[in-house]
Amino acid sequence: MRCDVVVVGAGPGGSMAAKTAAEKGLRVVLLEKRQEIGDPVRCAEGVSKARLSSMIKPDPKWIAAEVKGARLYAPDGSSIVMSEDKSGDEVGYVLERKIFDRALAMDAARAGAKVMVKTRALDLIRANGSVKGVRAMRYGEIIDIEADVVVGADGVESKVGRWAGIDTSLKPGDIEVCAQFLLYDKSIDDEYCEFFLGNELAPGGYVWSFPKGEKLANVGLGVIGSRSEPGAPVRLLRRFVERRMPEARIVEMVVGGVPVSGPIERTVADGVLLVGDAARQSDPITGGGILNAMEAGIMAGEVVADAVSSGDTGVEGLMAYEKRWRESIGKQIARHLDLKEFFIRLSDEDLNNLMHSIQSEDVSKMDLRGMLRVLIRLNPKMLWELRHLVM
Amino acid sequence: MITVNRYVCGYCGACVGVCPVCALELVETWIEVSDGCIECGRCVKLCPTGALSLEEAQG
Numbered sequence: 001m002r003c004d005v006v007v008v009g010a011g012p013g014g015s016m017a018a019k020t021a022a023e024k025g026l027r028v029v030l031l032e033k034r035q036e037i038g039d040p041v042r043c044a045e046g047v048s049k050a051r052l053s054s055m056i057k058p059d060p061k062w063i064a065a066e067v068k069g070a071r072l073y074a075p076d077g078s079s080i081v082m083s084e085d086k087s088g089d090e091v092g093y094v095l096e097r098k099i100f101d102r103a104l105a106m107d108a109a110r111a112g113a114k115v116m117v118k119t120r121a122l123d124l125i126r127a128n129g130s131v132k133g134v135r136a137m138r139y140g141e142i143i144d145i146e147a148d149v150v151v152g153a154d155g156v157e158s159k160v161g162r163w164a165g166i167d168t169s170l171k172p173g174d175i176e177v178c179a180q181f182l183l184y185d186k187s188i189d190d191e192y193c194e195f196f197l198g199n200e201l202a203p204g205g206y207v208w209s210f211p212k213g214e215k216l217a218n219v220g221l222g223v224i225g226s227r228s229e230p231g232a233p234v235r236l237l238r239r240f241v242e243r244r245m246p247e248a249r250i251v252e253m254v255v256g257g258v259p260v261s262g263p264i265e266r267t268v269a270d271g272v273l274l275v276g277d278a279a280r281q282s283d284p285i286t287g288g289g290i291l292n293a294m295e296a297g298i299m300a301g302e303v304v305a306d307a308v309s310s311g312d313t314g315v316e317g318l319m320a321y322e323k324r325w326r327e328s329i330g331k332q333i334a335r336h337l338d339l340k341e342f343f344i345r346l347s348d349e350d351l352n353n354l355m356h357s358i359q360s361e362d363v364s365k366m367d368l369r370g371m372l373r374v375l376i377r378l379n380p381k382m383l384w385e386l387r388h389l390v391m
Numbered sequence: 392m393i394t395v396n397r398y399v400c401g402y403c404g405a406c407v408g409v410c411p412v413c414a415l416e417l418v419e420t421w422i423e424v425s426d427g428c429i430e431c432g433r434c435v436k437l438c439p440t441g442a443l444s445l446e447e448a449q450g
């Protein structure tokens with residue numbers, strides 16, 4: 001089989017790349033190793049309304065709930081409220097990703113991409129030293145798919161980058177390991193996303209509750225890998241739920257890892273580029289990665305179309321992608337990496353003090369950066385090393 | 392040797408992403424371990440469900 005570009009992985013990043021490239025007239029193959037796109041879910045499903053809507057028209061079919069904002073709790077229970085439009089890229093809509101991911105893949109198919117499920121990429125094919133497509137296993141048979149460019153959109157477990165010589169392996173401090181229950185409980189706030197901080201609750205991470213309507217919510221937590229132990233996320237989550245919502249009815253379980261390494265050294269190789277979690281483009285502070293993956297996917301699709309039409313699909317031809325994402329989403333990812341490195345070191349007492357210092361301020365109209373600016377003004381000594389982030 | 396308790400594993404792929412030598416692979420709902428494993432233990436530490444263990448090879 002021959003095409004212009006083969007995209008490995010039909011998550012949000014891969015489907016947007018495939019759709020964009022197909023719209024530009026390329027022959028696109030989109031591979032997904034699972035037999036059902038989007039399932040099992042590895043996500044809390046929160047996204048900002050404005051940023052999502054700038055890329056795709058919101059469809060009630062894949063929106064589980066809309067929220068008014070976010071409530072943030074310090075370890076001692078003190079809290080602040082942030083409005084939806086300022087709460088960052090994870091607050092706004094809570095999606096139904098099983099439907100959302102499939103809808104994005106369908107959009108790619110409608111644009112002309114050939115979608116192949118239950119098809120797992122096994123390795124890159126090379127000819128005369130250049131990448132010439134991927135070898136895959138489809139329904140148990142080995143097939144070769146020849147292409148000028150391979151887009152690695154294969155998520156946290158990404159192999160495409162490694163096959164191309166880019167070491168994407170995550171060290172323990174580069175990953176948040178997570179567990180989540182979809183649960184029904186009377187205590188769920190249907191209108192707000194909630195975030196609970198604390199080293200006892202979730203070392204180097206946080207607990208979240210993202211409502212999905214009628215007292216249903218994704219309640220989960222992430223632990224920084226360097227402070228985790230075998231099975232810790234599931235254990236800590238069970239403890240949280242047993243203590244705070246002993247009557248909860250758990251109807252689904254999710255586990256997973258989110259890259260929080262920040263930008264990796266390169267995301268482009270000869271005939272290969274990486275998008276989304278595969279490129280470690282998820283946000284180091286929130287763990288949100290859907291929107292960055294989609295934006296990177298669009299950029300990748302556009303650059304690949306240019307590269308194929310100019311005939312330069314080597315590193316040079318694809319370099320525009322690397323430049324574009326670093327200058328856009330990459331800036332925030334890099335800033336948030338510094339923030340993460342700082343915040344995972346804070347004790348519960350530090351977190352409480354920070355929360356108390358800001359409680360008397362009106363933060364409801366501030367975004368993360370504005371809030372940080374206020375926090376630094378109020379706690380200059382403690383937050384001195386972060387001041388470059390708000391300049 | 393790395394062993395996977397399939398009854399515990401949630402097939403999330405986190406272990407695959409952290410393995411420094413690409414010795415793991417997630418195939419639909421199970422994890423395969425290749426001979427390349429250097430027994431560094433990283434995947435064991437990071438598995439969110441505790442499905443992995445590093446056991447002394449027999450004999």
Ligand SMILES: Cc1cc2nc3c(=O)[nH]c(=O)nc-3n(C[C@H](O)[C@H](O)[C@H](O)COP(=O)(O)OP(=O)(O)OC[C@H]3O[C@@H](n4cnc5c(N)ncnc54)[C@H](O)[C@@H]3O)c2cc1C
Nearest residue numbers: 009011012013033043044045046121155256276277289290
């Ligand atoms: C518990 C948890 C909570 C999260 N909460 C949020 C949140 O609230 N908001 C948010 O924005 N982000 C969240 N994230 C992060 C978000 O899920 C990811 O950033 C996002 O899915 C990345 O999209 P992607 O397209 O890069 O990769 P993915 O969505 O992971 O898709 C990769 C796809 O590639 C496929 N694949 C892998 N290898 C191969 C192969 N060899 N051949 C063929 N196919 C392959 C996989 O099966 C998968 O379908 C969360 C993550 C976790 C684990």
Ligand code: SF4
Nearest residue numbers: 400401403404406438
């Ligand atoms: S990290 Fe653990 S739960 Fe996830 S796939 Fe690997 S063994 Fe299974």
Ligand code: SF4
Nearest residue numbers: 410428429431432434
């Ligand atoms: S022990 Fe180390 S080398 Fe072996 S599979 Fe786990 S992470 Fe990979």
